[in-house]
Amino acid sequence: MEEIKKIAKQLLSENKIQMVIGFEKGTANKVRPAFFKNADDVEKLIYNDTCIHNLALYLKKDICHHIANVGIIANPNVVRSIIQLASENQVKEEKITIIGISYEGKCVGILDFKAAEEFAKTQPKGLKPEDRAFIEKIQAMPLEERFNYWVETFSTCVKCYACRASCPMCYCGKCNVETNNPQWIPVASHKYGNMEWHIMRAMHLAGRCINCGECTRACPVDIPLNMLSYMLTDFVMDEFHTEAGLSTTYAPALSSYTNVDKENFIK
């Protein structure tokens, strides 16, 4: 943690960056995201096991808008998010300074995009055994049962859109769910309307999600949204042999063609 502070302080005092995104102590012994604009404030910066939120989210928010260069305390999820955002033309290398941290909490220093790509490859996504068991359980269900499972699960959704708000990949200025002419997704929270929203979200994240799990943590009714994302990631890997968040020149599976793409859907 001291090393992180040192780097952040130095960058700020040398004016190489004008703000650093990290964590500070919040209420009730929790941590919260914090934005430090001068070197003295960095004393308040903390980093520990509970600092798991995906800070890459803030790179697309107004708070970063007019800042020439933003430093960001980046665990592997954040690094992957930044790489994916870069591949989608959403962040520029010259406007971001990545201070990399491994899953074990070890600071790996400042990463340019090339180094970030290498770093991301060395940090495999952790999927807990119980999560793997859950996915296998779902995948073993017959199609109808699986559909009903998700309809039931989504029926508790209150459409608070916390999943969207916490997702670094949900950066559209105007979300479809707010379009009312035509009204793609019903506003009211009901069984099939909820299903439509979550299917749309899953489709939009297919081949783009970096599996940080932020959506599930944000969900007030405990819908296992990240499990859906994991299944999609597996599916994209099986079908298209690509994975999001590893290359800044990544071609998203659903908007690129190669001549080795499977054509087995043509019957």
Add this chain to the structure above:
Amino acid sequence: MARIGVFICHCGENISATVDCSKVAQVAATFPGVVHSVDYKYMCSDPGQTLVGNAIKEHNLTGVVVSACSPRMHEPTFRRACAEAGLNPYQCEMANLREHCSWVHERNEKTDDKAIDLVRMLVEKVKRNNSLQPIKVPVTKTALVIGGGVAGIQAALDIANAGHKVIMVEREPSIGGHMSQLSETFPTLDCSQCILTPRMVEVAQNPNIKLYTYAEIESVEGFVGNFTVKIRKKAKSIDESKCNGCGLCTTKCPNKKNPNEFELGMAKRPAIYVPFPQAVPNIPVIDKTQCTYYKTGKCKICEKVCQANAIQFDQQDEIIEVPVGAIAICTGFDIKKADFFPEYGYGKHKDIIDGLQFERLASASGPTAGEIRRPSDGQIPKKIVFVACAGSRDPAKGIEYCSKICCMYTAKHAILYKHKVHDGTAYIFYMDIRAAGKNYDEFTRRAIEEDDAKYIRGRVSKIYERDGKLIVVGADTLMGAQTVEIEADMVVLATAGVANQGAEKLAQILHVSYDQHKFFSEAHPKLKPVETNTAGIYLAGACQSPKDIPESVAAASGVAGKISCLFSNSELTREPLIAVVDRTAPPQYSSCTGCFMCQSVCPYNAIEREEINDRNGNLVKQLAFINPGLCQGCGTCVAVCKSKSIDIEGYTNLQMYSEVDALLNF
């Protein structure tokens, strides 16, 4: 408030025999927004169109739904009728009651209900149509003609004579194509060279035509009126500006034992050569695979004898980039060689030749100076067997189609043979004599009746050699299929005409479609025979399917007419049914997030990056911008756009949604 007119067409009985048209009209009259609804026997007829026009004026219509045939058929007709009555043409939509309803269902109530649903959907759509204006794009008034055979020559001359610039690209060192190899031409027996070479010279001399020989198309980008073509001008090792065509180099070249392509291997040529004496341009080429200098680093005799210092051994391929407005594909055909036929010895008998080789034997400028002598020993053959349909019309050989020209040229060959070898006999094995064409049947009759050609209706099962003779075994199906055995001195196979080598690659460069035999496909077999599916790219001659000279020339003039029409306007008008990215007020400027996933899916490279800058020139946002000249309105970008920032004009998300809504929520 929308005021929609609905016009139900009976299409004679095509629709009305299955769908109760008056009932559909009555129900449609009750749809919200519909102020006028009628049915009529032929809506596309002049009175029918007048009906639509008058209703627009009388009822002050804001939208029209014509419920008739496929919009592929008559949408332009009705859009024009609406425009003439003062309504924006894009406020007219068609409900397809014929292909989508009456032709695929039986007469019953459910069919009527479906027809009503189709009309309801289109009424809801047309309420949300925008009045669109056609898009204007500039035209480069230069045509590219690919291929310098008779079709290419005709197309180039016609376009040039209409006052437009032409760039002709020919793969071989000389223009002329297959026609320059022919001896005489059917049905008039005039000498091929005599009628073609003056036209070749005309091409070279026409100030509007720029000729690139020994050149190939490297890449084509852009769209109708605005193509950019890269031409690879292969190194001839000759400075064309210096060479005066004296031919000394070709006579002095010590390496003279190379197979002559123009004579189809029946003669030899030097390593530096002009394909044939009448070649245009009359400039030699060094065959680098055969030239002693290129192989061993020694010789350079041609360089020593050249008075004009035109030999350039270090010449490199040159890439020339040219802007053109239209492209004519005239790349011609090829024929199967004798080695395609295992039953006839895989081409290992020297005296089994193909039709094109016989043309050279019969040609006054050919290897035998016009005497019919067999390739093996130079003897004059007294018995020749011609085999028509060698490969053609034979599904077992993968060539189901008729090669079309063989019946006629085989008759010609028999006539020419008889004219040159009076005591010889020509046998012709045939399946049918296909001699449809002006003076064609008369010509084949002449072969049979005046020139004593022995026509045998049947196929040849095998040919083998016995005592220096070729034994041709066939069946005569008009004599009870009895076996016929002829001891021939020479056999001529009228082999199948096939697509030219490289046709598939060229089609892929040009983005035009081709059929399973690699012949280029026309846009419509009857009504658009010289157009391809790609606007601004046209087809003439045997690259489309086997064609004889008159047909090739007619198609080439057709292409020239089409291209001249295209060039007669300074701007092209395009349908405005293209994708557009939405724009909103600052600070958003657009709901587009600039992820450019649309860019990677666009098959037409139509999506560009537009930068929004503030007044100090700082970049605020990058947006997708769709080039209206390139966009074909396929809608793939709409499908991948997550923020739904792209819409196809005429098929907006709102319009599509309304159609589905009309179907589901009724």
